[in-house]
Amino acid sequence: TGGGGNVPIERPQVKFQDVGGMDALKEEIRLKIIHPLNHPDLYRAYGKPIGGGILMYGPPGCGKTHLARATAGEISAGFLSVGINDVLEMWIGSSERNLHEVFANARDNKPCVLFFDEVDALGARRSDLKHSAGRQLTNQFLSEMDGIDATNEGVLILAATNSPWHIDPAFRRPGRFDRILFVPPPDLAARAAILEILLRGKPCDRIDFLSIAKKCEQFSGADLKAVVDLAIEAKLQEALKAGMPKPLTTADLLAAAPKQRSTTKEW
Ligand code: ATP
Numbered sequence: 001t002g003g004g005g006n007v008p009i010e011r012p013q014v015k016f017q018d019v020g021g022m023d024a025l026k027e028e029i030r031l032k033i034i035h036p037l038n039h040p041d042l043y044r045a046y047g048k049p050i051g052g053g054i055l056m057y058g059p060p061g062c063g064k065t066h067l068a069r070a071t072a073g074e075i076s077a078g079f080l081s082v083g084i085n086d087v088l089e090m091w092i093g094s095s096e097r098n099l100h101e102v103f104a105n106a107r108d109n110k111p112c113v114l115f116f117d118e119v120d121a122l123g124a125r126r127s128d129l130k131h132s133a134g135r136q137l138t139n140q141f142l143s144e145m146d147g148i149d150a151t152n153e154g155v156l157i158l159a160a161t162n163s164p165w166h167i168d169p170a171f172r173r174p175g176r177f178d179r180i181l182f183v184p185p186p187d188l189a190a191r192a193a194i195l196e197i198l199l200r201g202k203p204c205d206r207i208d209f210l211s212i213a214k215k216c217e218q219f220s221g222a223d224l225k226a227v228v229d230l231a232i233e234a235k236l237q238e239a240l241k242a243g244m245p246k247p248l249t250t251a252d253l254l255a256a257a258p259k260q261r262s263t264t265k266e267w
Helices: 023-038 040-045 064-074 084-092 095-108 132-146 188-199 209-214 221-242 250-259
Strands: 053-057 078-082 112-116 155-161 179-182
Touching: 023 040, 023 053, 023 064, 023 155, 023 179, 053 064, 064 078, 064 112, 064 155, 078 095, 084 095, 084 132, 095 112, 095 132, 095 155, 188 209, 188 221, 209 250, 221 250
Parallel strands: 053 155, 053 179, 078 112, 112 155
Antiparallel strands: none
16 A cells, blocks of 8 residues: 555456355445446435445454445445554655545546545544644545545545444434444355355366355455465465375365454454
């Protein structure tokens, strides 16, 4: 990620079909972001306002960033991500100009998904902020967001946080983050779907995704990725010894699962 206005815009290749589970979230993003972009006249005809963003919250590693990137891929939009380090730089440096440049960069590259990871860094309750620089940054973020309706059509704002309770209530006003969605750890079916996505295109025997998912109670998408990586590493060793590719099996993944622990429980 990078902060300033000159950061190259990413063109994600991943789409919703590369995101396991999250069906309700995908639908919400279609309704709130994708349909208004493609059919603005219809929305206007019914007086449904266009604009505003979606704030996602939940335990780490459960696909918030992945889904934001896939949203951009789904509509062939650009993707611009602002992470915690960018915000810290804004705090130290010429913060106001930077944040403005980020929005300007997105506007110049419409349609563009503008993703704020750990948005609580930008939107801590102003009463919690002892530093006026932080208050200024929050205020500027809000006014840039308010520009969405008029000047920012085609700029689609998504944000993620692990701690929504730290976010300034002003963020939730209509036209700002008026949709706040919980991203839970994937359920059994979603875990099976994620495993299938992670193994797409790899040498595999017929794999029983459901039985592996059952051994991965409370695992995040990131945890599942770690399981798959472990299984692949072991398999690669075998293949190297044999001097030929060996397909991954259900047993390989079942052996890898207990080596990884769920990282969603502490949240
Ligand atoms: P954080 O709060 O730490 O930023 P996050 O919720 O944004 O976490 P991601 O970074 O999106 O999580 O997920 C980490 C990785 O796990 C992704 O790059 C992806 O490979 C995999 N992953 C997570 N969720 C899914 C999913 N639903 N479908 C497919 N892959 C997933």
